[in-house]
Amino acid sequence: MNRNSLRSELRSCLSFRPSRRESAFPFSARALTTAITLALATTPLCVAQTQSAAPATTQQSQPWKSIPIPTLPAFKPIQPTKITLPNGVTIFLEEDHELPFISGFIRIRGGSRDEPADKVGLVSIYGDAWRTSGSVQASGDSLDDSLAAKAASIETEGGGGATSVSWSSFATDFDSVFASTMELLLHPAFQQNKLDLARRSEISSILRRNDDASSIAAREAVEIAYGKSNPYGREPEIATVSAVTLSDLTAWHTKTVVGANLIVGVIGDFDAKVMEQKLRTAFTPIPTGTKLITPKITFNEPTPGVYFANKSDVDQTNIYMVGLGTEEDNPDFYALSVMNEVFSGGFGSRVIQDVRTKLGLAYSVGGSFGAAYDHPGLFAVGLGTKSTSTVPAAKATLDVVANLRTDPPTEAELRRAKDALLNSFIFRYDSPEKVLAEQVTLAVYNYPSDFLDRYRAGIERVTSADVARVAQKYVQPQKLAIIVVGNAPEIQPPLTGLGKVTTLDIAIPGAPPNQ
Secondary structure, rough: HHHHHHHHHHHHHHHHHEEOOOOOHHHHHHHHHOOOOOOOOHHHHHHOOOOOOOOOOHHHHHHHHHHOOOOOOOOOOOOOEEOOOOOOOEEEEEEOOOOOEEEEEEEEEEOOOOOOOOHHHHHHHHHHHHHHHOOOEEEEEHHHHHHHOOOOOEEEEOHHHHHHHEEEEEEEHHHHHHHHHHHHHHEEOOHHHHHHHHHHHHHHHHHHEEEEOOHHHHHHHHHHHHOOOOOOOOOOHHHHHHHHHHEEEEEHHHHHHOOHHHEEEEEEOHHHHHHHHHHHHHOOOOOOOOOOOOOOOOOOOOOHHHHEEEEOOEEEEEEEEEEEOOOOOOHHHHHHHHHHHHOOOOOHHHHHHHHHHOOOOOOEEEEEEEEEOEEEEEEEEEEEEEEEHHHHHHHHHHHHHHHHHOOOOOHHHHHHHHHHHHHHHHHHHOOOHHHHHHHHHHHEEEOOOOOHHHHHHHHHHHHHHHHHHHHHHOOHHHOOOEEEEHHHOOOHHHHHHHEEEEEEOOOOOOOOOOO
């Protein structure tokens, strides 16, 4: 998961949605936002079936309660064909003849978490300059022209755990577009002017990063939760971005673009056997190389306390409460998912009902006990409130968090939560593209291919006692770091009512005066 995805996940807390893991499908990589949130939807019809019988007049006025709800069918998505070449390249093929298109991607292990600490921002710049520079055969500008004439696309991007090349075209143009893609993959021509452009764009983003209060809060929350030196918590700065050179881009490419690091996915209107032969011909000559292994990263809980950043041009406060979450292969993942749904899964959840609806202390509030594939996600609760409600709103939210430990879910809450998770789960994998994307991600992180098939049974097994147990084990309100961004003079009562306050320095190192 990249930095922007983490921040987007946290900001989604303010839209009543818990965080989700990193999106796996790089066809739409430029629209990536976190790529790691369970879909949320309450299902009152399911709850209504278990309620005690109402008087006849009520039954007549609410006929929808008698609508039968069928049992969910077995979840058996059509699996893509998997091929492993001798040099380590893994290929997934999925035929889809609904439309005359073929799309594909090459996922390359190695992302921003693997870049040097003194050159944070390297992978993002690499992802931009790679495509705009083009290949030895065709410059980025000429490639733009030829692709536009075919209504096709080729894109590159750098992410948190991987970089990617993706392409899309009409099926009739596949051979030429794929040839251009392979040329870009194997023979890039990184250009100094395109590197300069990518660096300027990155620096421009850095200079604007304090414009929005919610962005400040999300950024600081991620940094405090993981730590400034942790690859998942560090931020690009003007100095680290300026240090990136053409030789850095070339060295990164040479290091990562080897057979052992490549996972390829292709979906569309083709014959699988014919496509397999084309891909074997294209990828077999690539040297095996050395598979990139991320060094072990140490994760420590953040230091509890209140962290405040003053923003004098706002009349409201953004608050995040953060700690470490878990990984998806944790046996408690299913119980934690149900707990999360009870806590913040939609407008009927505890945190929204208590803090927003009953007390009226926040216009937006939500949270998530986040899980990622290969590192702890974030346990994050976010809310937005007016300045004068800052402390009462934060205290009320902390009370709801604490109550998870003492108040197990009722039968109605448990049923709503499980129904919402199960009924919405299918929409995460209701197309061949989504299934292919998830299978590729499972392969990247060495998860079993049937991991998704276990989800339904895992959720169905969860009991109220299970939720109570994981709440006791994982939810520690006193260990959360509280990040507050707001207008200091307007926050009354003072933040000291929440604990010891540490003032955050959000100044941008190296920024021009008056920036």
